Amino acid sequence: MKSVFSGAVIIGMLNTMMGLATPFLYAALGETIAQTSGVVNLGVDGIMLLSAFAAFYAALTTGSLWLGLLAGALVGLVMGLLMSLVSVTLKAEQGVSGIGLYMFGLGMSSLLFKILVGTVKTVVGFPPVPIPLLADIPFIGPILFRNSLPVYGAFLLVPVVWWMLEKTTLGLKIKSVGQNPAAADSVGINVDRIRYLSVCLGAALAGIAGASLSISLLNLFQDNLTAGQGFIAVALVYFGAWSPVGVLGGALLFSVVNSFQLWVQVLGVKIPSSVAVMLPYILTIAALTVTVNRMRQPAALNKPFERGES
Amino acid sequence: MPPPRAARVAAVDWSRVALNVALPVVGVVFALLLGAVMLVILKANPLAAYAALVNGAVGTRFGITQTLVKATPLLLVGLGICIAFRANVINIGGEGQIIAGALMATWFPLFFHAWPGWLLIPATMIVGFLAGGFWGFIPGILKARLNVNEILSTIMLNAIALQFMNLLLQGPLMDPAGVAARTFLAQSAQLPHQVWLPRLVPRTLLHAGAIVAVLLAVVVYVFLWRTTIGYDIRAVGLNPDAARYSGINVPTFQALSLTLAGGFAGLAGVVEVIGVQHRLLEGLTSGYGFTGIVAALLGSLHPIGLIPASVLFGGLLVGADTMQRAVQVPSSLVDAILGLVVLFVSGSALWSRRWASRRRATEQTGQEEVA
Numbered sequence: 149m150k151s152v153f154s155g156a157v158i159i160g161m162l163n164t165m166m167g168l169a170t171p172f173l174y175a176a177l178g179e180t181i182a183q184t185s186g187v188v189n190l191g192v193d194g195i196m197l198l199s200a201f202a203a204f205y206a207a208l209t210t211g212s213l214w215l216g217l218l219a220g221a222l223v224g225l226v227m228g229l230l231m232s233l234v235s236v237t238l239k240a241e242q243g244v245s246g247i248g249l250y251m252f253g254l255g256m257s258s259l260l261f262k263i264l265v266g267t268v269k270t271v272v273g274f275p276p277v278p279i280p281l282l283a284d285i286p287f288i289g290p291i292l293f294r295n296s297l298p299v300y301g302a303f304l305l306v307p308v309v310w311w312m313l314e315k316t317t318l319g320l321k322i323k324s325v326g327q328n329p330a331a332a333d334s335v336g337i338n339v340d341r342i343r344y345l346s347v348c349l350g351a352a353l354a355g356i357a358g359a360s361l362s363i364s365l366l367n368l369f370q371d372n373l374t375a376g377q378g379f380i381a382v383a384l385v386y387f388g389a390w391s392p393v394g395v396l397g398g399a400l401l402f403s404v405v406n407s408f409q410l411w412v413q414v415l416g417v418k419i420p421s422s423v424a425v426m427l428p429y430i431l432t433i434a435a436l437t438v439t440v441n442r443m444r445q446p447a448a449l450n451k452p453f454e455r456g457e458s
Numbered sequence: 459m460p461p462p463r464a465a466r467v468a469a470v471d472w473s474r475v476a477l478n479v480a481l482p483v484v485g486v487v488f489a490l491l492l493g494a495v496m497l498v499i500l501k502a503n504p505l506a507a508y509a510a511l512v513n514g515a516v517g518t519r520f521g522i523t524q525t526l527v528k529a530t531p532l533l534l535v536g537l538g539i540c541i542a543f544r545a546n547v548i549n550i551g552g553e554g555q556i557i558a559g560a561l562m563a564t565w566f567p568l569f570f571h572a573w574p575g576w577l578l579i580p581a582t583m584i585v586g587f588l589a590g591g592f593w594g595f596i597p598g599i600l601k602a603r604l605n606v607n608e609i610l611s612t613i614m615l616n617a618i619a620l621q622f623m624n625l626l627l628q629g630p631l632m633d634p635a636g637v638a639a640r641t642f643l644a645q646s647a648q649l650p651h652q653v654w655l656p657r658l659v660p661r662t663l664l665h666a667g668a669i670v671a672v673l674l675a676v677v678v679y680v681f682l683w684r685t686t687i688g689y690d691i692r693a694v695g696l697n698p699d700a701a702r703y704s705g706i707n708v709p710t711f712q713a714l715s716l717t718l719a720g721g722f723a724g725l726a727g728v729v730e731v732i733g734v735q736h737r738l739l740e741g742l743t744s745g746y747g748f749t750g751i752v753a754a755l756l757g758s759l760h761p762i763g764l765i766p767a768s769v770l771f772g773g774l775l776v777g778a779d780t781m782q783r784a785v786q787v788p789s790s791l792v793d794a795i796l797g798l799v800v801l802f803v804s805g806s807a808l809w810s811r812r813w814a815s816r817r818r819a820t821e822q823t824g825q826e827e828v829a
Contacts, residue, residue, distance in 0.1 A: 240804035248800030255793025262788040422621040
């Protein structure tokens, strides 16, 4: 076990953690916005899958990673519109419609992949961009400042989402429709419009999360590429108690366990791989169990709003 | 004074039944049409694809039996989903619970291989039910005691069960014959013959588990609508606050319904092992845990409505494989269609609710006029 804790390995492990945390951050921060407005979007994993394929396919055919990222975000946006239509306008049970969205994304991404690509292909993903001077700081530099642009973007998104939710009028409106839609409605806020906006914004971020998997982290697409990461991202929102900083903490904790698991296997420590793969899921359940800060839960979470009801 | 029993039994609201049948059927047709549009865009022939699908599902005697073979686990999983959804808990853990039941249905007959079939088969079913029930009890008790969201915990438990099965198939449960032949296939040894469920039609895979599933559908119907516990479960789902005021322990009944849901999914795992495969192998769940949810929703969360819904989706799954072989349209098309069906059915609940409340309103005014 000595080799596992050498300096170079720890730096590598923490740098891997940054990359692994990236899709979780995009998806979970997006879900934070949606849930703050009162809508649980359980279809994040399906959005990530379809967007991951769209980004991969766009990058493969056009050679442009930025077009890939855009394609991922746009597909996410369209999926968000679909989710809003069913959950906000038609007031469906959100848990069920989210599962429908997941199954659609899972099946559709696999269908498109098999028809349009067929075999395993790879793309050259976003390269690491060392930040001058900062990248040369011992220990911290190689961990924090030698990453690809999508990774930097994910971490910068934490203060941005915090600022949007806490310091802007839009953020106030999103919170008000999540806490008390009837009151928000009575002061002239269009509840449905704010919820559409929040869900679509969150879904576009989930789309970027999927793109970051297929063209930045893994650089390929295959069936069920996410392996449930979208669901873990939803769990992180509960774990982070609907706060961007809490979500960041959860994403880092989760990714460090995952990164440790990967490095332990690479270094050939004798743990059955299935036990190692199981660890993050057990951690998620444990995390959900100890999350006690439910006071922050948006009061109207998971409740469709109908004018004149209650 | 409550109305006499005969009056209550006779009071089937046929127009409501018609609506419950019509909406899902429209949903399936709508989803198939959207699927056809997708195929046209992808330059595949939707008519040829759907013809192959229908032909695969019901075109041959073997196809029909295969449809029923696939409908069996869907019906069993769906029965559990009915119970859970009726109590307003969402069980996404079918996959993990199927695995729990299948693991038990493999280990138990291998260990008690000397038992006669008449004892071993029911015993295996019971322990498989209990294993699945245990895997449903975990999220149930976590929800009841610690308010852990059951959707998330059941999804995590799916992943844990899958890895646990892989671990056992790589180790203690691996077929000794495979180890001896150095093939190391990730599958268990074949189960003793006396635990194999009898085949209903010779030279097909249709097994007695299908009959068990239909009988259990009737049992679940009686349980939900003719027993006190069933009444309490439905009361919890219809209006948790009212149930709480009337003295029902809401968390306990939600935990109970998740446990029962797990048990039925576990039983689905049992019949797959002792009815179809006769051993445990990777990919055994085939997504039944998710498709069972779709079937339950399409059957309006009613055990009897679930029977035709399961056959429909069993047929879709069988037909999807035929379609993939015959016209090279990937079977994942059906997964996408299933997702659309769920979106449509959950989205149409609003209309059915509004329709019901309008009807209640007119009925009340009608009664006032009579009075």
